[in-house]
Amino acid sequence: MAGVLKTSPAGAAAARNGRRSGRGRKTLVRLVLVRLAASAGVLWGAVTVTFVLLQVMPGSTADVLLARSAVGPEVRAAIIAEYGLDDPLPLQYLTYLGRIVRGEFGESYVLRRPVWDEIAAQLPGTLLLVATTLLATAVAAVVHGVVSANRRAWVRSLFASAESLVVALPPFWLGLLLLTVFSFTLHWFPAIGSSSPAGLVLPTAALAAGPAAVVAGVLREGLLRAMDEPFVVTARARGIGEAALRLRHVLRHALLPVTTLLGWIAGSLIGGAVIIEIVFSRQGIGRLALSAVANKDMPMVIAVVLVTAVAFVLVTIAVDILTWVIDPRTRDAGR
């Protein structure tokens, strides 16, 4: 090429953004603060939506909160006083907002006990299941992904087909099959309603299979893509071994998309656990939520939705922090 003043896209971008100036650099503290503020906004939106729902549902708000439970007029009067239901709407909204912010989710008139007590009783069981599932997903996906990445094309496509199959299995059906085989036929694991550690194995397997297959696929793609990057050739040309190459260079790149995905999965597992808890008749938020929906127990429904939303949002922030740690490129400049 003639008289060469090559344009470099990176150089051009740097010139445009003034990137090297160092301004716009994100510290971890700033990242967390920004994300917390954004999350607070999102959660405020979610609370507002629930308030609007209470207003638009047929019947007076007091009736909605009471569901179909039969209570005396004095309880009804107490609800109206507590929620300020005689106040003008904006004031009602503020009262509602204030209660939620203080964690006062009120009383479940169907269960006749405070909503928060019930959630606190059920939450640990669900969180335990989510935690074991997340662990199983990560371990299974990394093992499967790493093993399958280093193979011939047709072997890889075989692995990919197997993953498609596992993803297509409805988790509740997988749970039923596992129960049929391992509990009722082989009697290896306790059937249903068990709270022993052995009772966690089948629900975890049923819940983790799909996500593990998805993550394994993404990890394998990531590994293969990273192996094609020019820095891999450079690293090899320095004379380092294949194991060191994978450990120091390739795996970190492949883990980037996996981190994001695992965060998303962790959030959706809170929902997925609902179904599995019902299959295995486990105690947990899932059963609580389902019976609340069936009984139109709105204080309980709203509390469960908001609590899981908070958990979801916290997981998202955790993923952002993890990405910040793994990928230095995200630390500079804004979006």
Place this chain on the structure above:
Amino acid sequence: MPRSLWPWTAVLVVLAVMAAVPSLFTGIDPDAADLNAPLHPPSAEHWLGTDQNGRDLYARIVYGARPSLLIGTGAVLLALAAGVVIGVAAAQLGRVADQVLSRSLDVVLSVPGLLLVFLVVAVLGPGSGTAAVGLAVVSMPGFARVARSEVIRLRSAQYVEAAHGFGWSRAQVVARHVLPNAAGPVLALATVSLGAMIVASSSLSFVGLGPRPPTAEWGAMLSDSREFLALAWWPAVFPGVAITVAVLAVTFVGQHLNRRVEGRLS
């Protein structure tokens, strides 16, 4: 289309016909209870056995195709329509509208999917329509985001810029280049979502938030089988096979279509 996809395409066609005209596949009434033959294992008379009420499982799976597939499909179509409208609006109506719509989508996304469906069901009451609406609410933000980013990407695409140079009006450029090219990725998401929505709708039926009994629905059939798990395996297996095969067919054919679209675009 590669040869290996032919069987899956055939499965899709069969399922579609089954959902449209189930009587082509069986003469047995799916709701006819034979109280003398509860939980009969598969036999020449009852190909896939009977359930706890003595109803023929094969007939129930055939008649279950319509509700089982319709909820998921309806949810995807609803989500597609609403998502595209919101996404295009966010991209085209200026910064304020974009901020309001995008943050609202964040709110929807902040609640785990299934619990959001629970909220919708709690408000509207259970049923097929509610299930479809609930699932559509959950998957709508995905469509809105893709539609929004596609329109924004294409607006500054060089071929769109070039088309302005030929003297087309703004509306003509959008109709000729932006919408047809944005359609690919949005439809790709739709095919991917369809499989997930079929699984999700069967999950809802499984926990009793789908169509009312005695409607034959695959998820609901699996739910019924739970109590008799120790006695009979067949009611717990065949409806699940039906769901899995349907999802696989949708996934594989969808993946193929997506690759075609991608190949055309790259």
Place this chain on the structure above:
Amino acid sequence: MTPAGGGPLVAVRDLTVRFPTRHGVVEAVRGVSFRVDRGQVVAIVGESGSGKSVTARSLVGLAGEGARVGAAELAFDGADLRQVRGRAWRALRGRRVGFVLQDALGSLDPLRRVGAEVAEPLRAHRIVPGRQVDAEVVRLLGEAGIPAPESRARQYPHQLSGGLRQRALIASALAARPDLLIADEPTTALDATVQRQVLALLRERVGDGTAVLLISHDLGVVAEIADHVYVMKDGRFVEDGPAAAVLESPSHPHTKTLVGAVAGHARGARPGRVSPSAPEAAGTAREVLRAEGLVKRYTLPGRGEFTAVEDVSVTVGAGETLGVVGESGSGKTTLGRLLMGLLEPDAGRVLLDGRPWDGLRGPERRAARRGVQMIYQHPLSSFDPRYTARQILEEPLRADRTPREERDRRVALLLEHVGLAPDVLGRRARELSGGQRQRLAIARALAPGPQVIVCDEPVSALDASIQAQVLDVLEDVQERLGVAYVFVSHDLGVIRRLSHRVVVMKDGRVVESGEMEKVFDHPEHPYTKALIDAVPRFSSRFRRVPGGRA
């Protein structure tokens, strides 16, 4: 590891590299022989796909997955590389042979600190004791001309400029004091001034006795530092010899094309042609496009304002070419957009045929747009991916409701103008070659019958021989149809070849303008002088050699 002295450092005879694929065996290298002596710079020059990179990578066993390497002789410092298997390569890589790839952003692991990357060969080969590694890294970075090496070592690759990244990559390749440095397109992504500095660094290393095997598509780079040159095409060497001899009197037609691309003919110096003069004496040509005091600023979120174009005035006469020169970020692309009326200037105005853009609204403005068309650097992204070549060419004609028979006639004519065969019409753009795509883009730009075409780096993404053909088409079209060009490029050779008048841009301002000959031969502004100096060239003698066309 004492050097065996005596013989050549690298001796290669009849090297072949084959890649088995599903569609049969692809022969990337078809029997090449060369040698590299200690302290020598040997260059392999060729266009993309000529096999030059694969040749170099075969020396360290990294020709690629599934590559079948064969040779009558393949020796490094007397050791037979054909016997080397698996792990044994690692003793050679990094230790005896250093490797620098182009695109330092991708070649340094973006997730690791620069220091860790430079330290890798030190640790892999235990060059210095563990606790001295950090100090050695700082010393190496300093030696590669990186200022403040202590703090740079703690930064990540994306935080460094392109030039510093390339220096860091060279430092890492040289960390273990190898006998041979393979540099594969080491300066390709860099601006001319930075490119010069990196070449100087490489030359300095040769002073230390390290041999360099330089791989490049760019004869200009090679001319700067090579002792011996091999010219490669389709897997074979078509010519070789001492650099001076090959560059000054190329014998093979392909070499001539490459040489011609660097030398850059002045306008009208194409062999076998009558020199067409500028349409009329400059300044008296009918003015078709005029920009007055253009200013364009962008607001960057949280980072204040960035001025892309500052007080720029230019005029373009009918049938003439205005060259716009500048390095990346100089605002030349923004200027192109402003001239087309695709961007609104913050101040100043653009007049097309005496009518200002900002006075035009609605249908009038849309009709006026047809008067200025654009050719992009990457034609593929300027075509709707769903369209065939026929649809691409017909679109501008449909826009002004040209009747069907007339469209067919015009499409055929357009193809003829740009030298495309009618059989391309049924194909989509991505099924065409790079040169065909750019011809198609030119044809489409001509379709609305514009007075001016803005060409934004139209040949920068093309190999030299294709580049020459596309420039020929542009020149022919101008002669036949009298269309004016605003030709935006960083490439002085290309600008020189096509322009009647030139403006030089830096940081959004025009720093110099005038007749092409005057600006090139007697630059006045220091920046223009620096640009012209930075172009690697052979010798002053050389510029008069017209060089042939392939």
